Amino acid sequence: MNLxxxxxxxxxKQFSIPVPSGKLVDSSDSAEQTARELGGAVAxxxxxxSGKRGKAGGILLVExxxxxxxxxxxxxxxxxxxxxxxxxxxxxxxxIAEEIYLGITIDRKLGKALLxxxxxxxxxxxxxxxxxxxxxxxxPLDELRPFWVYQLYEPLKSIGxxxxxxxxxxDIAFSLINLFFRCDATTAEINPLAVTKNGRVVAIDAKVVxxxxxxxxxxxxxxxxxxxxxxxxxxxxxxGLAYVSLSNEGTIGxxxxxxxxxxxxxxxxxxxxxxxxxxxxxxxxxxxxxxTEAVNIVAQKPNVKGILINVFGGINNCEIxxxxxAKAIDEGVSxxxxxxxxxxxxxxxxxxxxxxxxxxxxYGTTEEAVETLLMELKETDK
Numbered sequence: 001m002n003l004x005x006x007x008x009x010x011x012x013k014q015f016s017i018p019v020p021s022g023k024l025v026d027s028s029d030s031a032e033q034t035a036r037e038l039g040g041a042v043a044x045x046x047x048x049x050s051g052k053r054g055k056a057g058g059i060l061l062v063e064x065x066x067x068x069x070x071x072x073x074x075x076x077x078x079x080x081x082x083x084x085x086x087x088x089x090x091x092x093x094x095x096i097a098e099e100i101y102l103g104i105t106i107d108r109k110l111g112k113a114l115l116x117x118x119x120x121x122x123x124x125x126x127x128x129x130x131x132x133x134x135x136x137x138x139x140p141l142d143e144l145r146p147f148w149v150y151q152l153y154e155p156l157k158s159i160g161x162x163x164x165x166x167x168x169x170x171d172i173a174f175s176l177i178n179l180f181f182r183c184d185a186t187t188a189e190i191n192p193l194a195v196t197k198n199g200r201v202v203a204i205d206a207k208v209v210x211x212x213x214x215x216x217x218x219x220x221x222x223x224x225x226x227x228x229x230x231x232x233x234x235x236x237x238x239x240g241l242a243y244v245s246l247s248n249e250g251t252i253g254x255x256x257x258x259x260x261x262x263x264x265x266x267x268x269x270x271x272x273x274x275x276x277x278x279x280x281x282x283x284x285x286x287x288x289x290x291x292t293e294a295v296n297i298v299a300q301k302p303n304v305k306g307i308l309i310n311v312f313g314g315i316n317n318c319e320i321x322x323x324x325x326a327k328a329i330d331e332g333v334s335x336x337x338x339x340x341x342x343x344x345x346x347x348x349x350x351x352x353x354x355x356x357x358x359x360x361x362x363y364g365t366t367e368e369a370v371e372t373l374l375m376e377l378k379e380t381d382k
Contacts, residue, residue: 001210004047006089007222008206014220015179017172017190018202022091026076028069034090035065041093044071050081051207052248058085061093081248082232082301094202099192100161102173103207104141104180106187113141113180117173119159121192135159143181149174168201169193184214232278232297239293242281245301250277252373253298253335257282257311261366265310268370277304284315291324292331299333306336306377310366313343322349329356336376340369 003011009019023034024047035042046058053059058080060071068090078085101121107114119135137155141147152170161169172193180188187209194204215221236243242259252269256262259281266276278301280294298307311321318341325339339353340361353360359376361369 001212001215001221002049003206003208003210003222004049004087005045005206006047006087007224008208009203010222011179011183011208011220012175012203012206015175015182017175017179018200019206020091020094020202020204022089024087024089025072026087028072028076031072031088031090032065032068035062035068038090038092040064042068043091043093044068044075045089045091046075046078046080046085047087047089048080048083048085050083050248053080056080079231082245084231094194094204095197096192096194096204097197098195099204100169100195101189101191102169102176102193103189103191104176104185104187105189107140110140113143115139115141115173115177117156117159117169119161141177141180147174147177164199165195165201172201172203179208183208183220184211184218185209186211232300235293235297236280239290239297240283241290241294241297242283243297244279246276246278248277249303250275250301251303251305251377252276253301253304253307254279255282255294255298255307255309255311256280257284257286257314257316261310261312265308265366265370268366269308272370272374274370274374277301282311282316282321286316286321286324288320288324288327291321292327295325295328295333295337296331299328299335304335305380306338306373308369308373309337309339309341310369311339311341313341313345313349316343317345318343318349319345319352322352325358326352326356329358336373336380338369338373338376340364340366 006024012019021038025031025034041063044060046053062068062071072088075085075088099121101118103116104113117137137159149170152173156166156170176188185208189207190203192204194202233243252274254265254276256265262279262281266279269276278298280298282294338359341349342362350360359372
């Protein structure tokens with residue numbers, strides 16, 4: 001289970017990890033009252049599960065309570081990275097002197113948890129960490145071996161942390177390690193862990209993922225109403241389709257007749273150096289209307305430049321699927337598209353697609369379909 005920031009910070013408090021004062025709200029009136037209680041200058045943070053919400057406009061800084069209502073109204077029920085914002089976290093503004101990255105994840109090669117600490121925290125942390133690794137500490141963790149806070153002192157000194165800041169950071173890292181193992185987490189991340197101008201060290205953000213397989217023994221799972229689905233996923237569910245968003249930076253949308261074929265297609269796109277954006281599984285017995293909606297949904301994902309459709313006419317009918325694709329094009333979808341299709345109703349399906357000048361892979365491979373789409377995109381970019 002992915003936790004929202006406010007849920008992660010509730011967990012942090014249980015393990016004595018300091019966080020800014022704040023309150024979860026779902027209306028502008030309660031947000032303004034909270035801002036007055038916190039002293040006026042606050043951060044208003046949309047509660048979504050996706051990353052990089054700051055870049056998407058999901059975090060607003062306001063200086064007075066009078067500005068809060070408008071800021072909250074701007075965020076509530078807006079869409080951030082394809083998620084609808086239903087609650088915001090109103091927190092005191094923190095005056096940051098330095099940002100540190102602190103995280104624990106599973107290293108699949110080592111088969112252990114891995115603690116990562118970097119002096120280069122905050123936005124784009126991956127790009128900020130130096131290639132020479134001098135700002136970075138990595139420590140494998142073993143749940144079955146005793147671990148003491150003093151074991152963190154020398155690694156933290158090696159990246160330039162000293163005195164009280166080093167001690168505070170070590171204490172927080174030690175608490176995060178305890179949280180990670182006791183809560184059966186697969187990810188526990190603080191980015192940034194802020195050193196404030198008055199010498200505090202505080203967790204500005206919280207990213208925690210709990211292992212669903214361990215839920216039966218855990219006391220740390222939050223009580224939560226059924227989560228609202230992201231907007232495109234909601235559309236797909238209403239249409240009886242299965243949709244998965246893969247990457248906000250991806251440029252290739254994939255539609256396939258079956259999860260196995262879909263995953264193979266996504267992998268082949270990646271093999272050729274492109275980045276898949278999303279994947280939609282039509283399932284069996286797809287109708288013309290469902291196919292039209294499938295194309296529309298995939299085309300709606302930001303940054304998608306081309307669509308690869310990989311389907312087989314077994315339970316599904318190639319003619320029906322082609323009519324659905326054609327209808328989406330007739331209604332305005334203009335992205336470059338390649339269709340790999342054969343099977344029941346293929347001749348009529350091919351004819352319909354040919355009338356709209358859609359490249360068709362009749363007897364070739366998925367690899368050939370990917371190559372064709374990438375060539376189409378190169379021609380479009382000229």
